[in-house]
Amino acid sequence: MKVKILYLASLREQLGKAGEDLEISPSASTVAGLRALLMARGGPWQSALAQGKALRVAVNQEMAQPTTAVKPGDEVAFFPAVTGG
């Protein structure tokens, strides 16, 4: 299934891209699964998305948890803890 992924703020700079359309297997159909799939690319992916980083994930523009389901056509955004205001 195909999902749209966005990388925002410092994460975009670390990964060198703002986003991508990705074909993923059903085994990556949760936020945690997708994160593991991306980390398996190694290099900056491994370090920028490492567990323990204050990483936030939104699915279809709503804050998500590791167990949140990812469905075909979803927009999944990875970003650091927010610093507005």
Added chain:
Amino acid sequence: MPVRIQTTDFDAGAEIAALRRDNPKVGAVASFIGVCRDANDGTAVTKMTLEHYPGMTEKALEKIVAEAKRRWDVMEVLIVHRVGELKPADQIVLVVVTGAHRGEAFAACEFIMDYLKTRAPFWKKEETPQGARWVEARVSDDEAAQRWEPPKSSAA
């Protein structure tokens, strides 16, 4: 529109006047303005760039406004948040809450800022004499947001 994201500056006086115009039931107006400082963590800041997540930002702020209106007896809420390049002393964010009485308006205004700082997708990048750096989230901001009991209907 209770929520606006814009690159341009805002006029708090004009925004407040517009928000309470023709409503003689308003007895209290609470407001907050966040301003860009010239230093952070002991380092001079010469410029700041604010990035956001278009689409989610508006939704997240509207959700915060709805939650504030659910919790407190207030009338109107306005949030204006700037994005793009800002300099020290520039205004960053405006929150205005109108209500019949000050207690509810003050509380709602503070709640909105505490939630905005931890839940709305904005990120600050500072220019310093040592180069550019992304601002790190503060534990104190999380603690400030946690003072407010979480909504009973939501697990977030």
